[in-house]
Amino acid sequence: MTTPHSRWKTWLFRHETALLLVVVVEWLSFNAIGARFGTLDNNFDILRHTAEIGLLALAMTPIILTGGIDLSVGSLLGLCAILFGKLWRDAGLSPMAAGGITLVIGALAGGLNASLITLLRLPPLIVTLGTYSLFRGLAEAITRGADTFTNFPASFLVLGQERWLGLPTQAWLFLVVAAAMWLLVHRTTYGRSFRAIGFAPEGARHAGIPVQRRLAMVYVLAGIIAALAAIIYTARLGQAKADAGMGYELFAITAVVLGGTSIFGGVGTVHGTLLGVAAIAVLNNGLVHARQPREVAGMLTGALLLLALSGSVVPKLWAAWRARRRSSIPSPAPSRSP
Amino acid sequence: MRHFRELSVAGALVLVLIVLAIVAPGFYQAQPLLSLATREAPTLVVACGMALVIIGRQIDISVGSQFAVCSVTAGMLAAQNWPTALVTIAAILLGALLGAINGALVAGLRLPSIVVTLATMVTWREALRWQRQGAFVNLPDRLQWLGLSQTAGQWMLVGVALVVLVAIALAMRHVAAGRFVYAVGTDAEAARLAGIRPQRVTFNTFALLGALTGLAAMMNVAQSPQVDPKSGTGLELKAIAAVVVGGVAISGGRGSLWGVFVGLLLLACVAPALTHLRIEAYWEKAIQGAIILLAVVADGVRSRKARR
Numbered sequence: 001m002t003t004p005h006s007r008w009k010t011w012l013f014r015h016e017t018a019l020l021l022v023v024v025v026e027w028l029s030f031n032a033i034g035a036r037f038g039t040l041d042n043n044f045d046i047l048r049h050t051a052e053i054g055l056l057a058l059a060m061t062p063i064i065l066t067g068g069i070d071l072s073v074g075s076l077l078g079l080c081a082i083l084f085g086k087l088w089r090d091a092g093l094s095p096m097a098a099g100g101i102t103l104v105i106g107a108l109a110g111g112l113n114a115s116l117i118t119l120l121r122l123p124p125l126i127v128t129l130g131t132y133s134l135f136r137g138l139a140e141a142i143t144r145g146a147d148t149f150t151n152f153p154a155s156f157l158v159l160g161q162e163r164w165l166g167l168p169t170q171a172w173l174f175l176v177v178a179a180a181m182w183l184l185v186h187r188t189t190y191g192r193s194f195r196a197i198g199f200a201p202e203g204a205r206h207a208g209i210p211v212q213r214r215l216a217m218v219y220v221l222a223g224i225i226a227a228l229a230a231i232i233y234t235a236r237l238g239q240a241k242a243d244a245g246m247g248y249e250l251f252a253i254t255a256v257v258l259g260g261t262s263i264f265g266g267v268g269t270v271h272g273t274l275l276g277v278a279a280i281a282v283l284n285n286g287l288v289h290a291r292q293p294r295e296v297a298g299m300l301t302g303a304l305l306l307l308a309l310s311g312s313v314v315p316k317l318w319a320a321w322r323a324r325r326r327s328s329i330p331s332p333a334p335s336r337s338p
Numbered sequence: 339m340r341h342f343r344e345l346s347v348a349g350a351l352v353l354v355l356i357v358l359a360i361v362a363p364g365f366y367q368a369q370p371l372l373s374l375a376t377r378e379a380p381t382l383v384v385a386c387g388m389a390l391v392i393i394g395r396q397i398d399i400s401v402g403s404q405f406a407v408c409s410v411t412a413g414m415l416a417a418q419n420w421p422t423a424l425v426t427i428a429a430i431l432l433g434a435l436l437g438a439i440n441g442a443l444v445a446g447l448r449l450p451s452i453v454v455t456l457a458t459m460v461t462w463r464e465a466l467r468w469q470r471q472g473a474f475v476n477l478p479d480r481l482q483w484l485g486l487s488q489t490a491g492q493w494m495l496v497g498v499a500l501v502v503l504v505a506i507a508l509a510m511r512h513v514a515a516g517r518f519v520y521a522v523g524t525d526a527e528a529a530r531l532a533g534i535r536p537q538r539v540t541f542n543t544f545a546l547l548g549a550l551t552g553l554a555a556m557m558n559v560a561q562s563p564q565v566d567p568k569s570g571t572g573l574e575l576k577a578i579a580a581v582v583v584g585g586v587a588i589s590g591g592r593g594s595l596w597g598v599f600v601g602l603l604l605l606a607c608v609a610p611a612l613t614h615l616r617i618e619a620y621w622e623k624a625i626q627g628a629i630i631l632l633a634v635v636a637d638g639v640r641s642r643k644a645r646r
Contacts, residue, residue, distance in 0.1 A: 069452060071452075071456070116631065116634075116635065116638075120638035120642065121642070122634050122635070122638045123589065125452045126582070126588045129575075129578065129630065130628075130631035130634065131627060132627070133623055133627030134623075134624055134627030134631065135627070136623055136624075137620075137621065137622070137623030137624025137626065137627050138624045140620050140623055140624070141618070141620045141621045141623075144618065249456075250460050254457075257453070263449070264450070293468055295464040295467045295468035298460055298463075299460075299461050299464040302457040302459075302460040302464065303457070305456075306454065306458070306461075309443075309447070309449050309453065309454070309457075313447050313448060313449060314447065317448070
């Protein structure tokens, strides 16, 4: 029953379409308020500032698809930024070599999350809450809360501060990772299994999917991407400090949930996440141009997350309530395992 | 063994105390010990509430922000010459309101508590930063130590914390409402079929945690001449660490308040032990994370063995 007409109609009522409209309206209204907001330079600026949070959100998407969560990505970004600086300045490595080792460290840190979650079957939320504190604490301990790394060579800063083929350099990296993630999640059987696991872990196991191995893979991937984001962050600011990426996990989770991925797992898309990232990025940048203090952006992001979450469950609860009234048979309470 | 988990934590505590007695006998002086206990008293009150929420199979990482909001509000009310008793009640009610917001979102809309409280954590913290711009609140003198002498005030605060602990510990064992929390944390659907309203129990635990956080904020305000708007940062991790180390299962339904008390004592002694062992304070956050991970790993290994 997929006539062209009905296909068009389903596209119109899809979550992503609504979100696209939100982003466009947001952009147009900020353009009307702020004088310099709509310029090409500023839009490149938005792209530049979004790359790190965008990368974390891309890493978070498969994790939430499998029904998990990773609170440690922001802290891992901070730890990787510090270790990258340490490797470059104190170990005397070239930025290239230091970057390579940082990616390996990111993979190992993700592997720590992965092994605790899959080998010991611990809930992701408490494991990553522990590593959230551990990674940030290590970053603070290594720098003794004060050490910062600066004076990186210009050849490295190109990655964060210059343009390449018209776009900000890091935007290319972001686009490549986004495309790869989209292909992985939407065009491979491997990536499709993430949604199967989130939808019904036991069912996925019976369907022959190696659930624990896939889960481990998702967290390791998040570690690598967080390390990449750390390198880009350092290149953009030209310095690495222990508080790098603090609170970024909230932005990443918000972008994913805003993008239509169910926090309970099983439903969601990568392009939705990208639109969620765009909505948050435009909001943040627009508020700065509308001369609002930085705190307002953080406050609104928190409120936005709550709104998006409530918006996704209220229709379901409403339908359940009406069904219960009609049938008057007590329905089971939706119990949730953490 | 029935209380194996609590006893092993108590064993670790005794070990730390013995090590301290050997390397740093100075630790055992009455006045510094009382100061340490006073500093940890608000954390104990929050940890008691956190234990309830975690036994009910939820989590709340917004308590640090709630604590800051309540502290600043209490300070501002006291600065406007409200009597101390009224300020205390206001702080507790405000905390209960903030907790009830979390509870309504988690129980009413059935949203995962970790994400809800992550959002409220940041929202309250940023709203406070926006309002105060980092400015401290100066307190009137009469609020410090609740108008008592310092030693009497310290005993008073420690006493309040212990009363809260004992009251909740007894209620969780002997009062139906306390048993309901265990029932909901073990299996919400079974609890519902047994006639308990799981969503209402969940809501109540969040509101109670908020009220206790408000009380803890007041206990903290009474200790210093100023209120730092950044106070309470990392409090959620301290409370969760005490609860998890004390043997409360993160998957709900299991654990006791006595275990939480011993867990908190252990964590409270770790920091002074580190200073005496010449490990810098910058390591505190990393060690906190490592302790949480160790505790859940220990539980994970034990439950794997039990399953075989």
